[in-house]
Amino acid sequence: MTYSLKINGQARTVNVPPDTPLLWVLRDHLDLVGTKYGCGMGLCGACTIHINGVPMRSCQMPVGTAVGMQITTIEGLSAECSHPVQQAWIEEDVAQCGYCQSGQIMTAAALLKSNPKPSDEDITNAMAGNLCRCATYQRIRQGIHRAADLAAGKAVAS
Amino acid sequence: MSTQIAPPMDRRAFFKISGLAGGGLLLGTCLSFTDESDAAAPVEKGLGGGASLNAFVRIAPDGRIYIAAHTPECGQGVRTSMPMLVAEELDVDWRQVTVELVPLDAVYGAQFAGGSTTTPRCYTPLRQVGATARLMLVAAAAKRWSVPEAECRTETAKVVHPASKRTLGYGELAAEAAKLPVPDAKSVALKDPRDFKVIGRRISGVDNPALVSGKALFGIDQKLPGMLYAVFEKCPVFGGKVVSANLDTVKSLPGVRDAFVVEGTPNLTGLMPGVAIVADSTWAAFSARRQLKVTWDEGPHANDSWSGFLAKAAELGPQPGKQSLRKDGDVAAQLAAATRKVEAVYTYPFISHANLEPQNCTAWFRDGIMEMWAPSQRPGGGPDLINEVLGIAKDKVKVNITRMGGGFGRRLSSDFMVEAAAIAQRVPAPVKLTWSREDDLRHDHYRPGGVHFLKGAVDGAGAIAAWHNHFVTFGNRGRPGSGGSLSADEFPARFLPHYQSEMSVIDCGIPMGPWRAPGSCVFAWVIQSFIDELAAAGGRDPLELRLALLGDKTMVTTPGERPNGYDAARMRAVVKLVAEKSGWGQALPKGRGRGIAFHFSHRGYFANVAEVTVSKEGVLKVDRVVVVGDVGSQIVNPSGADNQVEGSIIDGLSAAYQELDLDRGRIVQSNFHEYPLLRITEAPKVETHYLLTNNPPTGLGEPALPPLAPAVCNAVFAACGKRIRTLPLSKNDLRWT
Ligand code: FES
Ligand code: FES
Numbered sequence: 092m093t094y095s096l097k098i099n100g101q102a103r104t105v106n107v108p109p110d111t112p113l114l115w116v117l118r119d120h121l122d123l124v125g126t127k128y129g130c131g132m133g134l135c136g137a138c139t140i141h142i143n144g145v146p147m148r149s150c151q152m153p154v155g156t157a158v159g160m161q162i163t164t165i166e167g168l169s170a171e172c173s174h175p176v177q178q179a180w181i182e183e184d185v186a187q188c189g190y191c192q193s194g195q196i197m198t199a200a201a202l203l204k205s206n207p208k209p210s211d212e213d214i215t216n217a218m219a220g221n222l223c224r225c226a227t228y229q230r231i232r233q234g235i236h237r238a239a240d241l242a243a244g245k246a247v248a249s
Numbered sequence: 250m251s252t253q254i255a256p257p258m259d260r261r262a263f264f265k266i267s268g269l270a271g272g273g274l275l276l277g278t279c280l281s282f283t284d285e286s287d288a289a290a291p292v293e294k295g296l297g298g299g300a301s302l303n304a305f306v307r308i309a310p311d312g313r314i315y316i317a318a319h320t321p322e323c324g325q326g327v328r329t330s331m332p333m334l335v336a337e338e339l340d341v342d343w344r345q346v347t348v349e350l351v352p353l354d355a356v357y358g359a360q361f362a363g364g365s366t367t368t369p370r371c372y373t374p375l376r377q378v379g380a381t382a383r384l385m386l387v388a389a390a391a392k393r394w395s396v397p398e399a400e401c402r403t404e405t406a407k408v409v410h411p412a413s414k415r416t417l418g419y420g421e422l423a424a425e426a427a428k429l430p431v432p433d434a435k436s437v438a439l440k441d442p443r444d445f446k447v448i449g450r451r452i453s454g455v456d457n458p459a460l461v462s463g464k465a466l467f468g469i470d471q472k473l474p475g476m477l478y479a480v481f482e483k484c485p486v487f488g489g490k491v492v493s494a495n496l497d498t499v500k501s502l503p504g505v506r507d508a509f510v511v512e513g514t515p516n517l518t519g520l521m522p523g524v525a526i527v528a529d530s531t532w533a534a535f536s537a538r539r540q541l542k543v544t545w546d547e548g549p550h551a552n553d554s555w556s557g558f559l560a561k562a563a564e565l566g567p568q569p570g571k572q573s574l575r576k577d578g579d580v581a582a583q584l585a586a587a588t589r590k591v592e593a594v595y596t597y598p599f600i601s602h603a604n605l606e607p608q609n610c611t612a613w614f615r616d617g618i619m620e621m622w623a624p625s626q627r628p629g630g631g632p633d634l635i636n637e638v639l640g641i642a643k644d645k646v647k648v649n650i651t652r653m654g655g656g657f658g659r660r661l662s663s664d665f666m667v668e669a670a671a672i673a674q675r676v677p678a679p680v681k682l683t684w685s686r687e688d689d690l691r692h693d694h695y696r697p698g699g700v701h702f703l704k705g706a707v708d709g710a711g712a713i714a715a716w717h718n719h720f721v722t723f724g725n726r727g728r729p730g731s732g733g734s735l736s737a738d739e740f741p742a743r744f745l746p747h748y749q750s751e752m753s754v755i756d757c758g759i760p761m762g763p764w765r766a767p768g769s770c771v772f773a774w775v776i777q778s779f780i781d782e783l784a785a786a787g788g789r790d791p792l793e794l795r796l797a798l799l800g801d802k803t804m805v806t807t808p809g810e811r812p813n814g815y816d817a818a819r820m821r822a823v824v825k826l827v828a829e830k831s832g833w834g835q836a837l838p839k840g841r842g843r844g845i846a847f848h849f850s851h852r853g854y855f856a857n858v859a860e861v862t863v864s865k866e867g868v869l870k871v872d873r874v875v876v877v878g879d880v881g882s883q884i885v886n887p888s889g890a891d892n893q894v895e896g897s898i899i900d901g902l903s904a905a906y907q908e909l910d911l912d913r914g915r916i917v918q919s920n921f922h923e924y925p926l927l928r929i930t931e932a933p934k935v936e937t938h939y940l941l942t943n944n945p946p947t948g949l950g951e952p953a954l955p956p957l958a959p960a961v962c963n964a965v966f967a968a969c970g971k972r973i974r975t976l977p978l979s980k981n982d983l984r985w986t
Contacts, residue, residue: 107532111532180457186456188606188656189454190605196461214929221929223605229895
């Protein structure tokens, strides 16, 4: 079946079976491989994208459910890594292997949009669905605090 | 600073391969253009162009410095820390550096990520690589100016002649420098660490900009023109073989290009037999697989179970061990005479590596060449196994090394590479093999479980008088699995006059492989927990008894065949510092406790103190972990180093909650709902301190992990009086009143 999707501000058309999860449409058909496969069951968060600004598990979304929605992937989060979360992730050197980090960043970006100055507890609650096998949790927390400061225009000590 | 893939190079034309003496790292320090004509070799026209001073360093006319990252990256930070070593001695600003990713090539020596060996293996040779290149640039400038080299010095990518106030940038000198003889790496002077400008700085990982913007970096991200997508179904019972499969049905499914049986070999960590499905997309392959029906010959292990193994261990434990590992003094007599004795059985399960990026590999077989894109910690293992199983000559296997979504030892195995090659051999297109999460959990090369039957005695003063361990481990064909073998020198051997260890192997069909700090990751839990039990039995403080056990010894070695030095002085120092940093001895209310543990592994001396809260309902929370490590005189990149330590600590805690069950020869757990990894909600605060000592710098991928589980369990005992002798932690009732 043919589906017209709005991804990162662009219209894209794919021809795939209706049960294809958006995750695999992105990765195999649209070459947007920043969104990762970790479990295929909604358990790890590696496949997190934004649907109309809300973080969702793309492995759990049959492609048809995304038609008409604004889909944002890590590749479309900003031009040139300029999003405060991306900047903070580079400055704090959050990643170890990095495999989970697209999903972490998408979840963190959505958190900051609804809560520009999250507490430690807010961060814990928001990030609980994103696994990091390398256990970068301490840096993720620091990264989100730094991103909040960057977004607020505060000078951040490096 | 940025990263890129190195341009294709015709090394035949311009590299002379040369090794450092002493069987050390084979490095390109003696590599250079061989004659004038080579100056126009392809590398000159490569990305950024420039002249190669050796296999690692290339400098473009505009002054851009290209440094090769030759070690596979699985999150341990070597794509950053190793080029930092070269940049330091080359005397360049890190911002001028572009790190290049290079394929598997003998010119780089060992391209291997395991055993926390990269730092100790490369620390000096890579500095020599930078230093010799720097000297060649100095020589080129001196020649151009007709001045003695000794009158020149370097200053951030420039050669300077102070007497005449002349300066030339490296970019202007590189082409000439590349033609000069390469100085002897051994005789070249290295910087005084006090003058370091790059080493020791917190430097963000070179791949970070690409990572945070979702660029294709990982094995699973590879895409080639006309590529097909494969899945591979193996027998749920290890070593089982295919009898028949409904291949015709599967081949008729939408998007499926082919389906076939792969014979495989009996090697449990080699090419397992199975059925391959090749399709137009990953989802088409996954979907078709749901229709696949295979009749298996499940082989001899179809009735194995974890509960059966435990029953067998319980039977073996009280008997003499099948193999004696060490016998010092007279343990039996000490135990018989002792008034205070402790007997304990420590049990831990098999666990998985659970890399977040499932195993995968891309392969393209054409014109007799097998080209691979492999997320491998040991890419050289692929050609070896492929040669052995598929008969393709090793030099016909070309391996491109991709970033890995986690290693932890899993990707030291090459099973996913040989599977991809076996499939690619039969497909007239490039093909990417992707394992499902379920494949990954059910076909790992697991960390072996184990059962330790311990007996200890304490004397009238509360000192440890005797120690006996009968370790019941798991193996294949009578030999313990990887990480399932207790060393005769394992602590506290050599520190107690009466010490005995024995081992018995339960044969099983489970493939086993190295799991982060193999052996140590579980032995430390057993040993450091039992020391705590003996401290309690003897009425001694756990810290004080540990220091007494370490005694006043310095280097403890075993004469003869096992020169495994254990520097007790280094260990005492980290133990004392961790006690100080953690506030050891300060009172805590009931329900809260502090536990201490230390372990030496992978050349690193580590001690951890965990602080925990156990609620009356028995809910355990690890609040804080203080870590002190001695990994020598220098931390190369403190940012990456802290990441390794924090990751190791939380990984150690996560692992203490994990278990795999085996039933009818099959791994029961399938995905993260049954095999949970630690989440941010349970991650403790980690405080890391390094004790710098006058010793060669060593690695951090592993040694911080082993003391974590015992520190936590000892803290639980301090908090509520419950002794944990079984992992996972969830098997223990921690309720208290
Ligand atoms: S892949 Fe979607 S949540 Fe794990
Ligand atoms: S950085 Fe490796 S899984 Fe998160």
